[in-house]
Amino acid sequence: MELINHLALGFETALSLTNLMYALLGCVLGTLIGVLPGLGPSATIAMLLPVTYTLEPVAALIMLSGIYYGAQYGGSTTAILVNLPGESSSVVTAIDGYQMARKGRAGVALAAAGLSSFAAGCFATLVLAAFAVPMSELAFKFGPAEYFSLMVLGLVGAVVLASGSLIKAMGAILLGLLLGLVGTDVNSGVARYSFGVPELTDGLNFVALAMGLFGFAEIIINLEHREHRETFTNKVTNLFPTRDDFRRMIPAAARGTLIGTLLGMLPGGGATLSSFASYTLEKKISKHPGEFGHGAIEGVAGPEAANNAGAQTSFVPLLTLGIPSNVVMALMVGAMTIHNIQPGPQVMTSNPALFWGLIASMWIGNLMLIVLNLPMIGLWVKLLKVPYRYLYPAILVFCCIGVYSINNNTFDVFQAAAVGLLGYVFVKLEVEPAPLLLGFVLGPMMEENLRRALLLSRGEFSTLVTRPLSMSLLLATVALIALVALPAIRKTREVAFQET
Amino acid sequence: MSRFAAIRNKKNFFAGLLYILTGAGFAIGATSYKLGDAARMGPGYFPFWVGVLLAIFGVIVLLGSLNKRAAREGLPRMDIRPIAWILGSLVLFGAILQVMGLAISLVVLVLVSSMASHEFGWKGTVLNALFLCGISLGAFIFGLSLQIPVWPSFIG
Numbered sequence: 001m002e003l004i005n006h007l008a009l010g011f012e013t014a015l016s017l018t019n020l021m022y023a024l025l026g027c028v029l030g031t032l033i034g035v036l037p038g039l040g041p042s043a044t045i046a047m048l049l050p051v052t053y054t055l056e057p058v059a060a061l062i063m064l065s066g067i068y069y070g071a072q073y074g075g076s077t078t079a080i081l082v083n084l085p086g087e088s089s090s091v092v093t094a095i096d097g098y099q100m101a102r103k104g105r106a107g108v109a110l111a112a113a114g115l116s117s118f119a120a121g122c123f124a125t126l127v128l129a130a131f132a133v134p135m136s137e138l139a140f141k142f143g144p145a146e147y148f149s150l151m152v153l154g155l156v157g158a159v160v161l162a163s164g165s166l167i168k169a170m171g172a173i174l175l176g177l178l179l180g181l182v183g184t185d186v187n188s189g190v191a192r193y194s195f196g197v198p199e200l201t202d203g204l205n206f207v208a209l210a211m212g213l214f215g216f217a218e219i220i221i222n223l224e225h226r227e228h229r230e231t232f233t234n235k236v237t238n239l240f241p242t243r244d245d246f247r248r249m250i251p252a253a254a255r256g257t258l259i260g261t262l263l264g265m266l267p268g269g270g271a272t273l274s275s276f277a278s279y280t281l282e283k284k285i286s287k288h289p290g291e292f293g294h295g296a297i298e299g300v301a302g303p304e305a306a307n308n309a310g311a312q313t314s315f316v317p318l319l320t321l322g323i324p325s326n327v328v329m330a331l332m333v334g335a336m337t338i339h340n341i342q343p344g345p346q347v348m349t350s351n352p353a354l355f356w357g358l359i360a361s362m363w364i365g366n367l368m369l370i371v372l373n374l375p376m377i378g379l380w381v382k383l384l385k386v387p388y389r390y391l392y393p394a395i396l397v398f399c400c401i402g403v404y405s406i407n408n409n410t411f412d413v414f415q416a417a418a419v420g421l422l423g424y425v426f427v428k429l430e431v432e433p434a435p436l437l438l439g440f441v442l443g444p445m446m447e448e449n450l451r452r453a454l455l456l457s458r459g460e461f462s463t464l465v466t467r468p469l470s471m472s473l474l475l476a477t478v479a480l481i482a483l484v485a486l487p488a489i490r491k492t493r494e495v496a497f498q499e500t
Numbered sequence: 501m502s503r504f505a506a507i508r509n510k511k512n513f514f515a516g517l518l519y520i521l522t523g524a525g526f527a528i529g530a531t532s533y534k535l536g537d538a539a540r541m542g543p544g545y546f547p548f549w550v551g552v553l554l555a556i557f558g559v560i561v562l563l564g565s566l567n568k569r570a571a572r573e574g575l576p577r578m579d580i581r582p583i584a585w586i587l588g589s590l591v592l593f594g595a596i597l598q599v600m601g602l603a604i605s606l607v608v609l610v611l612v613s614s615m616a617s618h619e620f621g622w623k624g625t626v627l628n629a630l631f632l633c634g635i636s637l638g639a640f641i642f643g644l645s646l647q648i649p650v651w652p653s654f655i656g
Contacts, residue, residue, distance in 0.1 A: 054644060167557060167560055168515055168561055174557060178522070178550055181547050185533075187541075188534070190533055192543055216586065220582045220583055220616075223586070388617070389625075390628045393610040396589065396590065397636055400593050401602075404594075405648065408648070410595070410597055410598065413597075414591060417587050417590040417591055420586070428575070428576050429511045446546075450541075
C-alpha cells in the first residue's frame, strides 16, 4: 500500500539521530512553554524562528511542530494544578481539572489528560497521513480564483469560530491584510507604504509582528494584575485512574478525538476551538451533568483529546493547500519560507522526505511527550514555582535576541515594541489579534491570486462564482456568516463561550 | 457625567474609530500609486479597496456603539506603568545594542523591564539579569554562533 511506503519513508527520516534530537528538543520546549502561563506557542515559535535558520529544513519543522503539540500537553498541567490555562486551548481543561485537583485527584486528572492526548494524537496523525494525498490532488485542480475564494473562506472561518464580535474580528483581518501589503509590490516593484524607510521596503517583519502581538502585549497585560496563584504542586501523588475513571474517560476521549480531528482540518479551526466544542458536547450528553464544573473526568479527557487531535490535523490545510488555518500554522509558513520551501501541494512531491518525515515525527513526538509528562511531572511542577517577575524578563531577552538576529537590525526590535503597543490597545478594545496575523500572512497571497484570476477573466469578477469549485467555497463562506448571524445560533454561541 | 456619555460602548467606539482612520489612511495612500483596473491591477488597486472596506466596517462598528441598545461598556483602566517600563526597556535595548554590545544591553533590558513588576526587588533582579545574560551568551553566541556584537564597540 502506498500509505505504508510513505510512512516508512517518513519514519526513516524522523528516526535519524539528529531529527529525533530536534523532535525531543521541540517537545521539551513545547511542554516548558505550555506549563509556563503567559507564554503561548505563538510567541515561542516566533521567538525560535530565527534560530532555525541554521538547521536543516526537516529538523526545523520537526522542532517547531513539536513545540506546538508539546504545548498542548504542557498547558493541561498548568490548567489542572494552578487553574491558569498555560495556553488558550487549555482554558476548558482548567474548569474540571482544577476541581479534581482540589479534591486530591490532581494525579488522576493529569493522567487522564496525558493519556487522552496521546491516543488522540496517534489517531489524528494517521488521519493526516491518509488525507494528505487526496487533498493535495484536489489542490492541483485549484486555479487563482479558487485559491482566492479558499483564503476568503479561511479568513472568515477563523473569525466566525472566534469569540466576540464578528464584525470587529473581520476588521482585524482587513487591517492585517493591509499591513501585509506594506513593502515592495512584486508586480510593479513599487514600494508601498514604506515612507522612504529602507527597512520597510521588504515589508513589515512577520516575526516582530507575532512577538509584539502575542509576546509583549501579553506581558504588559499580565503585569497590570498582581500575582496571585493557588497551586496544588505538592499534592501530585496517585497518578493512576481507577477502573471507573477509565470507563468514563475512554468514550469521552474517543468523542473528543473525532471532534478535534474534524475541527482541526477546518479553516480557522485548531486546538482551541476543538477543546471548547468537546467540552460543550460532553456536558450536553453526560449522564451526570451536575458534576461538570466540580471535577468531572470527562471534562478533562474530552477537551484534552480534542485539542491535541485538532493541533495535529490543522497541518492538513497547510501541507496540502498551502493555506494556514491558524496563527501557529501561519508561523509555520514563515518557517518554511525561511528555508525557501513554498508551502502547498507540491511539497509532497518535490520534498517527500520532509513531508512524511514531519508527519512521522508527530507520532514519535507524542510518544516522547507522554514519557516527558507523566513520569517527569514533578520536574515541570517545580517550574510553576518560578515567580512571574523573573519569568517575563527572560521572555523579553529571548524575544529581543530572536527578532534582532533575523536581519541583524535593531529596526526590527523597535518594530516589535510598536506592535506590542498596538497589541495592548487591541486587548483593551477587545479586538482579537489572531485574525490580524492571519490576514497579514495571507494578504500578499490574496492580492496575487485575485490579480491573476481577474487577469485571466479579463476583469470579470463573475469568475469567482462561475467556476464551480470557487463558487462552493464562497457559498460555504456565506453559510458560515449566516450561521453566526442567525439569532438562534448566535444565542447558543454566546452561551457556549460564556460557560467557560 | 463624562463628555462621551452618548457613547454606550466605548470599546467599540474606539475600535471603530481605529478602523476608519487606518482604512481611510491606507485607501488615501493607495491613490498615490497606480490604481489600474480589475483586469490589470496596479499596485494601488487592492490596498485601495481593502482600505475602503475596512473604513466601512469601522463605520458599522462605530455606529453600533452609539446604538441605544448597545451594551454599556466603559474603557478599561489603563495602567501606564507596565507599558512605559516594558516598551521603554525594549527601545533602550534596541538603541544601545550596536554601541554597548549584547552583554551590557541584556543586563539593561532585564533591569529596566523588571521595574514594571509590583514585586520588584534589587537583589533578585540583578541575579536574574546576570543569569539570563550568561545563558543567552552561552546559547546564542557560543552555541548557535549568531553574529551579534557582544562587548562595547569601543573596547572591541
